[in-house]
Amino acid sequence: MSHPVLIIGAGLAGWQTAREFRKLDTTTPITLVTANAGDFYAKPTLSNAFGQKRGPAQLVTTPAATIAQTLNVTLLPHTQVTAIDTATQTLHTSAGPLPYRDLVLATGAQPIRVPLQGDAADGVLSVNSLDDFAVFHQRLTALGEDASQVRVAIMGAGLIGCEFANDLAGAGYQVTVIDPYDRPLAALLPPTASTQLQAALSELAVQWQLGATVQSVNAGSDGLSLGLSNGQTLSADIVLSAVGLRADTALAQASGIAVERGILVDKQLRTSASHVWALGDAAQYASAASPGALTGRTLPYVMPIMAAAKALAANLHGTDTALAFQAMPVAIKTPALPIVAHPPAPGQLGQWVEQVLGEWWFASAEAADTHHGFVLTGSHTSKRMTLVKQMAAAA
Numbered sequence: 001m002s003h004p005v006l007i008i009g010a011g012l013a014g015w016q017t018a019r020e021f022r023k024l025d026t027t028t029p030i031t032l033v034t035a036n037a038g039d040f041y042a043k044p045t046l047s048n049a050f051g052q053k054r055g056p057a058q059l060v061t062t063p064a065a066t067i068a069q070t071l072n073v074t075l076l077p078h079t080q081v082t083a084i085d086t087a088t089q090t091l092h093t094s095a096g097p098l099p100y101r102d103l104v105l106a107t108g109a110q111p112i113r114v115p116l117q118g119d120a121a122d123g124v125l126s127v128n129s130l131d132d133f134a135v136f137h138q139r140l141t142a143l144g145e146d147a148s149q150v151r152v153a154i155m156g157a158g159l160i161g162c163e164f165a166n167d168l169a170g171a172g173y174q175v176t177v178i179d180p181y182d183r184p185l186a187a188l189l190p191p192t193a194s195t196q197l198q199a200a201l202s203e204l205a206v207q208w209q210l211g212a213t214v215q216s217v218n219a220g221s222d223g224l225s226l227g228l229s230n231g232q233t234l235s236a237d238i239v240l241s242a243v244g245l246r247a248d249t250a251l252a253q254a255s256g257i258a259v260e261r262g263i264l265v266d267k268q269l270r271t272s273a274s275h276v277w278a279l280g281d282a283a284q285y286a287s288a289a290s291p292g293a294l295t296g297r298t299l300p301y302v303m304p305i306m307a308a309a310k311a312l313a314a315n316l317h318g319t320d321t322a323l324a325f326q327a328m329p330v331a332i333k334t335p336a337l338p339i340v341a342h343p344p345a346p347g348q349l350g351q352w353v354e355q356v357l358g359e360w361w362f363a364s365a366e367a368a369d370t371h372h373g374f375v376l377t378g379s380h381t382s383k384r385m386t387l388v389k390q391m392a393a394a395a
């Protein structure tokens with residue numbers, strides 16, 4: 001029997017590649033190796049589950065065995081990949097060596113951990129997987145049935161921090177968000193949009209510590225005591241860190257595969273090693289180059305994965321296919337103020353221009369009528385497809 005297409009990772013990138021490949025090829029063996037159980041879930045649901053009273057078990061949309069059977073995939077769950085021998089095309093895993101015809105790295109990203117002082121610093125949680133969510137959910141619900149008595153400190157007012165703030169405050173928890181910037185979602189939104197979001201979340205009783213970072217977490221007589229860089233002390237019962245993710249490049253790097261902020265892939269999703277491909281949160285896409293930059297960038301969102309999996313499947317099938325990303329705005333799950341953001345590529349010169357409150361365009365520095373991004377809030381989010389089409393037409 002020929003060696004399989006081997007996929008590492010049972011996240012959206014791994015399973016979607018298997019799904020797209022099976023549309024083109026029903027016979028080539030596929031093996032999927034993953035450190036977790038392999039159940040399929042939509043990761044975006046992790047940050048709006050509390051409001052919907054859904055626990056980890058309810059978030060699984062397809063159990064691992066079902067999806068593996070449907071796609072005719074040999075699944076190796078709870079299996080850690082330890083090394084890749086690109087010369088002999090062999091994967092080394094906790095279940096033994098596995099030869100491959102082609103290898104797909106879909107290893108995702110890891111939460112960034114900021115160094116913290118204090119005797120309770122190790123108890124700070126992050127949520128980037130269903131397993132992480134199960135721990136967070138268990139710890140939070142164990143603090144008592146009355147959410148209004150439970151204080152949650154969220155480090156980071158980025159996309160994930162704001163989504164959790166909305167979800168948990170909406171579910172009745174006392175939420176405080178701490179961020180070094182002076183406004184939420186500072187990296188994605190123009191200032192007036194941040195102001196709108198801050199006001200909407202404040203209406204849900206979210207408290208803010210902006211322009212500050214958490215320095216220490218200690219256990220005290222009143223739960224946890226957080227020491228902040230602005231000299232203040234904050235009491236909380238649980239701390240969620242949402243300060244960002246970093247592509248998981250360790251395995252690729254140790255195997256001699258070229259990495260920067262992610263695993264470098266060309267427009268066909270090839271890495272620097274032959275027969276090895278990558279996509280998803282782990283990848284740094286040449287198809288998403290910033291202006292003036294030699295290499296691409298990471299795109300840790302759902303829509304890029306869907307496009308990348310389709311192109312990768314075609315390449316694995318032998319049809320040379322260059323990945324081209326369309327405009328892919330991100331819907332931010334803050335129901336207090338719905339937001340659709342299509343930020344400009346990093347390094348893009350220009351400025352945000354407010355059309356009306358709720359609609360911003362990122363105008364090019366060279367030609368003000370050329371737009372490289374937009375942000376829509378509230379009822380203006382319904383214009384999302386119109387603006388995507390306008391940008392595509394002008395490109």
Ligand SMILES: Cc1cc2nc3c(=O)[nH]c(=O)nc-3n(C[C@H](O)[C@H](O)[C@H](O)COP(=O)(O)OP(=O)(O)OC[C@H]3O[C@@H](n4cnc5c(N)ncnc54)[C@H](O)[C@@H]3O)c2cc1C
Binds near residue numbers: 129279
């Ligand atoms: C809370 C939250 C909300 C989000 N909301 C949105 C949203 O609304 N819209 C949007 O577009 N995006 C959103 N995202 C981002 C989106 O969910 C991710 O981009 C996407 O799920 C990443 O999928 P992935 O398959 O690349 O990585 P992952 O889901 O991280 O999967 C990686 C897989 O690799 C396995 N693995 C890693 N290393 C090894 C190893 N050495 N051996 C074996 N297995 C290994 C892991 O076990 C895992 O199965 C959100 C992310 C989070 C955390």
